[in-house]
Amino acid sequence: MTRVHNFNAGPAALPLEAIERAQKELVEIDGTGMSILEHSHREPTYEKAHREAIALLREYLSIPDSHDVLFMQGGARMQFAFVPLNLLHAGKSADYLVTGTWAKQAHEEATLVAASYGAKARKVISTEVDKKFTRVPAPSEFTLDPEAAYVHLTSNNTLFGSQWTSYPETGTVPLVCDMSSDFGSRAIDWSKVAVAYAGAQKNVGPAGVTIVVARKDLVAAGRTDIPQIFRYKAYAESESLLNTPPVFAIYMLRNTVRALLDWGGLSAIAKEGEEKAALLDATVDAEPDFWRAPVEKASRSRMNVVFRLPTEELEKAFLSQATKAGLVGLKGHRSVGGVRASIYTAVRKPAVEALVSFMNDFAAKNG
Secondary structure, three states, X not given: OOOOEEOXXXXXXXXXXXXXXXXXXXXXXXXXXXXXXXXXXXXXXXXXXXXXXXXXXXXXXXOOOOEEEEEEOOHHHHHHHHHHHHHOOOOOEEEEEEOXXXXXXXXXXXXXHHHOOOOEEEEEEEOEEOOEEOOOOOHHHOOOOOOOOOEEEEOEEOOOOEEOOOOOOOOOOOEEEXXXXXXXXXXXXXXXXXXEEXXXXXXXXXXXXXXXEEEHHHHHOOOOOOOHHHOHHHHHHOOOOOOOOOHHHHHHHHHXXXXXXXXXXXXXXXXXXXXXXXXXXXXXHHOOOOOEOOOOHHHEOOOEEEEEOOOHHHHHHHHHHHHHOOEEOOEOOOOOOOEEEEOOOOOOHHHHHHHHHHHHHHHHHHX
16 A cells, blocks of 8 residues: 555545554444444444543643533534624624635624624724735734624634734633634643634544534523524533534544544644744745745745745646655645645655655756
């Protein structure tokens, strides 16, 4: 078997150990005579995997008892509506910082939800210029409402390759973060982050399960005039077993986080992540006439390194030859183009070193 170097933006690379464990247990798990795919979510075998997944996430990310860990479905996109439905009460306003496509859509959904019952989603700032996002703003560029229900931001811009290196101070206003593409890649100060949500399929598991880490007091104070299936509180009270959860995705999340802990845990993963991004950035910056970084240097993502070549023809040749060399998933998002290397937790440093070697050879032949 030959494994390729997988730079897909999501679903993304998974630890081989997590996949091999699933392969071993797929037909039969724990001597039960059936697959994890066949078990009821109300039976001990699945409940064990479910609770292990929560416990391992708490260990890996140092999630305190002040926060609930919820497993949901619908992806981060569903959370664009879930957040205001639960946290934005009638007559109140929430602040949105728009630094990318998904942040823009989160604000649009919140605006739609809020308008239905007399609340407001305020766009505090947008860094969009000519339909592109190339940076995150400095704190001096915007003023937050001290009476806001919450402040919402998207921590990493998957499409355009920018990232918040640190979060703005929000005082007593809860900070809500869409962390879909950097959740699990670096430490989180949970005393400052009230709610974090993320699709698992970038850094901590496969597609199908959405993780919500939410402060318990906010969950408890959530709106009750909405259907139960839309309440964070209902998921918290049922331990994310309100309805049938995505059992295999949660099982695989358990396997993935176990592997990340075995690799040294979050500190080791974060250190390797910085090294991977620095290596790619240095390669791009070394030949600015050939590799062109469209993102301001201070805002560059550690997760999604994006760059352009001198012509679209060269980009097509680069992507084609990279695939043949076993470097897959490098094509930029269809709305942006170019090249995007997504270097999530399961993309180890040797994969990035192989990509850099290929880039250097390609530039030498075509520069």
